[in-house]
Structure formats: structure tokens, C-alpha cells
Amino acid sequence: MERKCEIGLLGLGVMGSSLAKNMIRNGVKTALYSVSERERNLFSAQKGQYHMFPELSKFIMGLEKPRRVFMMITAGEPVDIILDQLLSLMEAGDIIMDGGNSYYKDTERRCRICRERNIHYMGIGVSGGEKGALKGPCIMAGGSSEAWNEVKDILETIAAKQDGMPCCGYIASGGAGHYVKMVHNGIEYALLELIAEAYQYLRVVKNTDIEEICRIFKKWNEGSLNSYLMEISIRVLEKKEKDGTFLIDHILDVAEQKGTGKWTVTESVERGVYTPSIYEAQAARIFSGKKEEREKGKRKLVFHSLAFPEVTPDELGKALLMACVIAYSQGFELISKTSADEKWGIDLSSLVAIWKNGCIIRSRLLNEIEKVEYSENRALILSEIFEQYGDLEGSLRKMTVSAVAHGLPVPGFTSSLNYYDYYRSERMPMNFIQALRDCFGSHTYMREDKEGCFHTDWEQ
Structure with a gap:
């Protein structure tokens, strides 16, 4: 037989x-x-x-x-x-x-x-x-x-x-295998959005032609930004039609999705993990469907440009690198939190090793991220490995401000900066929000100097 x-x-x-x-x-x-x-x-x-x-x-x-x-x-x-x-x-x-x-x-x-x-x-x-x-x-x-x-x-x-x-x-x-694949896809959403925003900045703010953008991307891909997504970005930009025009200029600017990005965002809200880069990437795809409204907005909405210098391609590359690290940080933070909640005991270093080849988000960055000694609920951004990327903060901030000054929406970069700045915010205005919640709804608040929950009669 x-x-x-x-x-x-x-x-x-x-x-x-x-x-x-x-x-x-x-x-x-x-x-x-x-x-x-x-x-x-x-x-x-x-x-x-x-x-x-x-x-x-x-x-x-x-x-x-x-x-x-x-x-x-x-x-x-x-x-x-x-x-x-x-x-x-x-x-x-x-x-x-x-x-x-x-x-x-x-x-x-x-x-x-x-x-x-x-x-x-x-x-x-x-x-x-x-x-x-x-x-x-x-x-x-x-x-x-x-x-x-x-x-x-x-x-x-x-x-x-x-x-x-x-x-x-x-x-x-x-469901741990499908969970980490879901978060992998959420990180993928964020990285794609960031690369696309870098492309858009070069195209719109700096008026850079496709050939030059290709050269810039190739230079980035030779360094710390080396990744599969950067490789295929170059391939996409180089593709031409039979008439010699670039195919990218003929593709409708409306993006689709299959659900894993939405699931990741929903999970992050339910788990109490801040993943703004993934959320904004998801939201940008949704808003891209408003093509007709965007065309009307171009004609009707007022824009006053502000005097702020453009960033150089080198500065833009540094901003992109830091934003990519932050995107990975958000994904790993979500996996770490869920692993603790579900008692999965996921070995994040081993997961990084699995992601180093074959997957869509494989990149040179993962070689550094693999070295991190993970602990539950500790963000990658706070690890010693991240310290080497701290010098890129100025480029990320400058690029974000430059884009805003030129009227270019860059939610991926902006949310990355917000994530960074929240982590360095010793104090947040939540004391004011808690006071307001107690004022209109008697929701109570906690104090820094006393134990317990408190309520104030704000009318007296």
C-alpha cells in the first residue's frame, strides 16, 4: 500500500x-x-x-x-x-x-x-x-x-x-499564536504609515522627484533603517508604466484593510496599553476613503503656512528611525501586557528572533531589540537599548513641527512623538480632569498626600 x-x-x-x-x-x-x-x-x-x-x-x-x-x-x-x-x-x-x-x-x-x-x-x-x-x-x-x-x-x-x-x-x-500575529500586523500598519508619511513629506514639502526619493530610500536602507518594508518601498517607487511614467502616480490614494489593525487597536484599549502609532495608522486608512470630502476640503478649508525650516533627508531618516523603534515598543508593550494577563509567559526575546526573517516587519532594528532584557509591563522605550536612539529625538520633533507648519498631516510621526513625550511626562493634567469629573458627576478623586478616595462639594 x-x-x-x-x-x-x-x-x-x-x-x-x-x-x-x-x-x-x-x-x-x-x-x-x-x-x-x-x-x-x-x-x-x-x-x-x-x-x-x-x-x-x-x-x-x-x-x-x-x-x-x-x-x-x-x-x-x-x-x-x-x-x-x-x-x-x-x-x-x-x-x-x-x-x-x-x-x-x-x-x-x-x-x-x-x-x-x-x-x-x-x-x-x-x-x-x-x-x-x-x-x-x-x-x-x-x-x-x-x-x-x-x-x-x-x-x-x-x-x-x-x-x-x-x-x-x-x-x-x-490563541497566543494568532495574538502575536495580530500585533505583528498592527506594528506593520504603523511602519507602513510612517514610511508613507516620509515619502509624502519629501514629495509635498520638499518637492522631491521620484528618482531622488528612491536614492534617499536606498541610502536609508543601507543603514539602521534596513528592512523588508524599505526594500519593497524602493521597488514600488521604481516601477514604471509602459509610457515611462511612474506607476505610483496613477494609484488611487485610498487604502484598504482586513481587520487585524482594528483588532490590535481594540485590544490595546481593552488592555489599557497606549498604542497611538498603530491607532493613527488604522484611522488614516479609514479617513483615506473620504476622497470626495478631501477634495472639497482642499478647495474650502483655509491654510496659513508658518515659517519653519524644512528638514534634510538625513534628519527625516533619523526621525523615521526613531518613530519605527517607537512603533515596535508599542507592539511589544501590548504583547507583554496580554501575556501577563493571560499567564502565557511569552518569551519576547524568542519572539523577536522569530521575526528576524520571513515576516513582513523584519528589519535590522530587531537585532538590537533582541538584546533587550524584557520584564512584564516595561516599555521598550525605557530599556537601556533604547538609550542609543535617544539622540534622534530632536530630528523627530523637528520633522513633526515642520510638517505641521507646512500643513501636512503626519499622524504617524505626531503620535510617535506623543508616545515619547507622554513617557517623559512626570506630571499629566489628569488631576484637573479628575477634579472636573468629581465636580459634574461626583466620581471622586485620589490625593497625593492622603490615602483613599475623596469627594468635594464644588458649589460651596
């Missing part, structure tokens, strides 16, 4: 088919299935052993035990629909992995459902896009630790490598 497949890949869209080809290329005998006949017919791998199954039941029967099924399907209801079908076909000890961008609380609910059937469930964060999935993604696994021991070898084989080590690891139980 022919040897059964080691793993099954369910869902052959862009990411699913790329991951499948990765598995097959790396010598993993793979079973394939998609509810879409079109996806099944389109799939082909150049070499390696795989078997395409026309029915879900035969797909499951084609797997060796314990059966390992890796789902790459749209998050939300489709996962629940397929999960119900899988549970009717699988047995105790089998393993189901969800590699999509599922909401972590949905993953935790599915873990509980599967546990009742003695089936292992894992939420797998996968980063790297189509090319990463094909050549080696970053993999953040959560859920059943017992299942991790059964799938570890396969996942490490297909993952990206950094200094010979796989960018793949087990994060923690429950």
Missing part, C-alpha cells in the same frame, strides 16, 4: 497554494484539498510528492495518523464551517491547524471545542505574504503544546531561516 501523506493542506488560494508548494519542495509528502474545484484544477507543483483529493473525506483518509491538517482559508465563519466538517471525520489525537488571520478569541473557542473531542487545535500565525509562504515564512504557533511536538519538524522545515535557525516557534497556549 502506498505510504500516506504526512500533512494535509486545506485551502489552495494564494497563500495556501504557496505554502503547499513550499512543503512539497522540502520533501514533505502532502495531501491537498480545496472546496473550490477551480483551485484544485489550477494547482501544480514542479517537483515533489503530493496528492490532490476531490473530496474532504478522502483527503482525511489519505493522511497518516495522527492526522495533521493545515487550514489556509478565510478567517471567520468559513473556518467554523470547515472545522465542523473536519470534526466529523477526524479521531482523537488528530491535529487541526489554522494558518489564517483568525481573531485570537475565535481560536481559543475552537481550541475548547476540539479539546472536548480529544482533538488538538492550533492557531498558527503565518507572516511573509505570498513569496514568504512559498520560500519560507515566519511561523508563530499557538494552541496545543502536545500538537506542537507532532508538527514542529514540518513547520520548522518550511519556515524561513536566520543564521541557520528556523524563524518558527511555539508562542503559548490558546
Whole structure:
């Protein structure tokens, strides 16, 4: 009898088919299935052993035990629909992995459902896009630790490598894998916004042409700003149409999103963690949809420019570097807080190592961030490692003021500066707010010189 497949890949869209080809290329005998006949017919791998199954039941029967099924399907209801079908076909000890961008609380609910059937469930964060999935993604696994021991070898084989080590690891139980992937995407939102704002500053305030912006970005990418996002920024800017014009000038300035940024913002509010750069990146995408209103505003709203010098490309690069560090700080602060709340015990240094290759937010900065000795609820910005970036504060402040003076909205940079300045604010005006709350609603307040809660009759 022919040897059964080691793993099954369910869902052959862009990411699913790329991951499948990765598995097959790396010598993993793979079973394939998609509810879409079109996806099944389109799939082909150049070499390696795989078997395409026309029915879900035969797909499951084609797997060796314990059966390992890796789902790459749209998050939300489709996962629940397929999960119900899988549970009717699988047995105790089998393993189901969800590699999509599922909401972590949905993953935790599915873990509980599967546990009742003695089936292992894992939420797998996968980063790297189509090319990463094909050549080696970053993999953040959560859920059943017992299942991790059964799938570890396969996942490490297909993952990206950094200094010979796989960018793949087990994060923690429950929805931890999908949680850190969610925050990863929130950081990604912030970094994309910051790079775009730097581009816009050069284009609008300094009237820099595309060729020169490319040269500036390439210089930045040779130093501390080296990152995957900077690399593809250069690629995007260099792309031309057949008529010789730059493609970027023909793309509508309306950005889309798939939900992970919103989830990150919601989580930060619920956890009481300040993540303004991520929030503003999310909000900017929402506001970009107001194209017609923005065009009216350009004609109707008054603007008085202020006399403030422009920043040099070198100063802008320093401002961008500091803002990027601050974006990472916000993300790690949220992960640290949630890890403590949920008792996940996430090793942040190990997570940084996983992010060093394969994922969208990989960057040279992570080499420094990896050295931080993390403690719960301690912001990266307060670590000793951050001290080397403190000298960039002046450039961030100058760039932000310059943009405001020239009427250019830069919420990514402004919120980064606010984050920095809040952390250096020994006193905030919340004493005044608490007094006002007590005045209109008898909400009470605390005092610096006495213990307890107090209320004042403000009318006397």
C-alpha cells in the first residue's frame, strides 16, 4: 500500500497554494484539498510528492495518523464551517491547524471545542505574504503544546531561516499564536504609515522627484533603517508604466484593510496599553476613503503656512528611525501586557528572533531589540537599548513641527512623538480632569498626600 501523506493542506488560494508548494519542495509528502474545484484544477507543483483529493473525506483518509491538517482559508465563519466538517471525520489525537488571520478569541473557542473531542487545535500565525509562504515564512504557533511536538519538524522545515535557525516557534497556549500575529500586523500598519508619511513629506514639502526619493530610500536602507518594508518601498517607487511614467502616480490614494489593525487597536484599549502609532495608522486608512470630502476640503478649508525650516533627508531618516523603534515598543508593550494577563509567559526575546526573517516587519532594528532584557509591563522605550536612539529625538520633533507648519498631516510621526513625550511626562493634567469629573458627576478623586478616595462639594 502506498505510504500516506504526512500533512494535509486545506485551502489552495494564494497563500495556501504557496505554502503547499513550499512543503512539497522540502520533501514533505502532502495531501491537498480545496472546496473550490477551480483551485484544485489550477494547482501544480514542479517537483515533489503530493496528492490532490476531490473530496474532504478522502483527503482525511489519505493522511497518516495522527492526522495533521493545515487550514489556509478565510478567517471567520468559513473556518467554523470547515472545522465542523473536519470534526466529523477526524479521531482523537488528530491535529487541526489554522494558518489564517483568525481573531485570537475565535481560536481559543475552537481550541475548547476540539479539546472536548480529544482533538488538538492550533492557531498558527503565518507572516511573509505570498513569496514568504512559498520560500519560507515566519511561523508563530499557538494552541496545543502536545500538537506542537507532532508538527514542529514540518513547520520548522518550511519556515524561513536566520543564521541557520528556523524563524518558527511555539508562542503559548490558546490563541497566543494568532495574538502575536495580530500585533505583528498592527506594528506593520504603523511602519507602513510612517514610511508613507516620509515619502509624502519629501514629495509635498520638499518637492522631491521620484528618482531622488528612491536614492534617499536606498541610502536609508543601507543603514539602521534596513528592512523588508524599505526594500519593497524602493521597488514600488521604481516601477514604471509602459509610457515611462511612474506607476505610483496613477494609484488611487485610498487604502484598504482586513481587520487585524482594528483588532490590535481594540485590544490595546481593552488592555489599557497606549498604542497611538498603530491607532493613527488604522484611522488614516479609514479617513483615506473620504476622497470626495478631501477634495472639497482642499478647495474650502483655509491654510496659513508658518515659517519653519524644512528638514534634510538625513534628519527625516533619523526621525523615521526613531518613530519605527517607537512603533515596535508599542507592539511589544501590548504583547507583554496580554501575556501577563493571560499567564502565557511569552518569551519576547524568542519572539523577536522569530521575526528576524520571513515576516513582513523584519528589519535590522530587531537585532538590537533582541538584546533587550524584557520584564512584564516595561516599555521598550525605557530599556537601556533604547538609550542609543535617544539622540534622534530632536530630528523627530523637528520633522513633526515642520510638517505641521507646512500643513501636512503626519499622524504617524505626531503620535510617535506623543508616545515619547507622554513617557517623559512626570506630571499629566489628569488631576484637573479628575477634579472636573468629581465636580459634574461626583466620581471622586485620589490625593497625593492622603490615602483613599475623596469627594468635594464644588458649589460651596
